[in-house]
Amino acid sequence: MYRNAKNVGHYMIGKGALSQLGDILKPLRDAGRPGPALFFLDHCFRDGKLAARLPVESGDLLMYVDTSQEPTTESVDGYAARAREFLSGKTPGALLAFGGGSTLDTCKCVGNLLTNPGKAEDYQGWELVKHPAPYKIAVPTLSGTGSETSRTGIICNEAKNLKLGMNSDYTMFDQVLLDPELTAGVPRNQYFYTGIDTYMHCFESLSGSYRNVVVDSLAEKAIDICKRVFLSEDMMSDENRELLMIASFLGGMAAGFVGTVHPISAGLSMVLHMRHGLANCYALSVQEDIYPDEYREFMRMIERQGIDLPKGICRGLSDQQYTALYEASIVHEKPLTNRLGPDFKKILTQENVIERFKRM
Numbered sequence: 624m625y626r627n628a629k630n631v632g633h634y635m636i637g638k639g640a641l642s643q644l645g646d647i648l649k650p651l652r653d654a655g656r657p658g659p660a661l662f663f664l665d666h667c668f669r670d671g672k673l674a675a676r677l678p679v680e681s682g683d684l685l686m687y688v689d690t691s692q693e694p695t696t697e698s699v700d701g702y703a704a705r706a707r708e709f710l711s712g713k714t715p716g717a718l719l720a721f722g723g724g725s726t727l728d729t730c731k732c733v734g735n736l737l738t739n740p741g742k743a744e745d746y747q748g749w750e751l752v753k754h755p756a757p758y759k760i761a762v763p764t765l766s767g768t769g770s771e772t773s774r775t776g777i778i779c780n781e782a783k784n785l786k787l788g789m790n791s792d793y794t795m796f797d798q799v800l801l802d803p804e805l806t807a808g809v810p811r812n813q814y815f816y817t818g819i820d821t822y823m824h825c826f827e828s829l830s831g832s833y834r835n836v837v838v839d840s841l842a843e844k845a846i847d848i849c850k851r852v853f854l855s856e857d858m859m860s861d862e863n864r865e866l867l868m869i870a871s872f873l874g875g876m877a878a879g880f881v882g883t884v885h886p887i888s889a890g891l892s893m894v895l896h897m898r899h900g901l902a903n904c905y906a907l908s909v910q911e912d913i914y915p916d917e918y919r920e921f922m923r924m925i926e927r928q929g930i931d932l933p934k935g936i937c938r939g940l941s942d943q944q945y946t947a948l949y950e951a952s953i954v955h956e957k958p959l960t961n962r963l964g965p966d967f968k969k970i971l972t973q974e975n976v977i978e979r980f981k982r983m
């Protein structure tokens with residue numbers, strides 16, 4: 624069976640592009656779609672300076688998304704309830720997200736819940752969303768996760784110890800606006816941890832078994848750009864910030880089937896509540912046998928950019944916590960099979976996986 628692949632409908636790229644957001648939003652507010660706009664902003668913009676630059680009107684809703692932890696089924700249900708209450712039956716003209724992967728994913732998942740009954744956890748999986756979501760616009764302020772172009776919105780289900788997205792064409796944004804001025808103030812470590820996510824999911828997809836030429840081309844280009852950015856003198860120069868934004872955009876389209884980095888990373892996010900980008904870095908740092916070339920290259924990038932990755936993050940954990948780390952990793956059979964084949968459990972035994980966590 625061939626997959627009928629969908630890409631983002633419209634995109635705009637360029638320094639200062641944010642000033643054109645009002646033009647994009649206007650037709651969505653006019654006839655046919657008279658509803659208000661819902662703005663989701665990362666809580667790092669609480670000072671109101673970004674909001675002041677946005678085309679927010681008096682009848683709109685502006686919500687700050689708490690991204691101190693990754694989105695959970697509970698947090699998404701909470702934002703969806705607030706949005707529903709505010710709309711009280713009206714159809715929104717558009718949903719807009721400003722932030723990194725956590726804010727973008729929250730907006731994507733809330734969108735699905737505005738047109739589909741039930742709770743966030745009902746849609747964790749593949750092709751479970753039945754009705755199209757409202758029109759959604761992504762404005763990334765952090766590059767790397769590829770959420771702006773991917774067909775998933777990742778959420779942590781604490782009760783089930785499961786990090787899994789709403790994978791659906793309806794989850795995707797309809798419009799992306801990339802303005803590299805928005806990433807100028809990101810702290811260096813965070814910029815690296817998140818940016819390198821693109822490199823990770825692209826090499827994972829390229830070394831896997833579910834492939835096609837289009838996706839491979841996108842992934843190869845995104846990897847080239849990441850190398851150029853992270854092996855350069857200054858990964859945060861004006862030019863590099865724009866390049867990384869483009870790499871993230873391409874990488875999001877290429878990220879369908881990851882390998883063994885993302886499952887181990889998911890374990891860290893579930894059990895230690897570690898942020899995705901940083902968790903990926905730790906996951907790759909103990910997979911020199913599975914991805915030898917990428918491991919070496921990644922170490923060079925970290926050194927070149929002077930990025931911190933302190934050891935000992937699993938020191939002092941209980942046996943129960945190590946078991947939970949193993950379980951929250953090994954549950955991701957699709958990506959693990961993608962890299963290691965159907966017998967992946969013969970390589971990644973419980974002992975083997977726990978030994979890797981102990982080395983982090």
Ligand SMILES: [Fe+2]
Nearest residue numbers: 768820824885
């Ligand atoms: Fe990722």
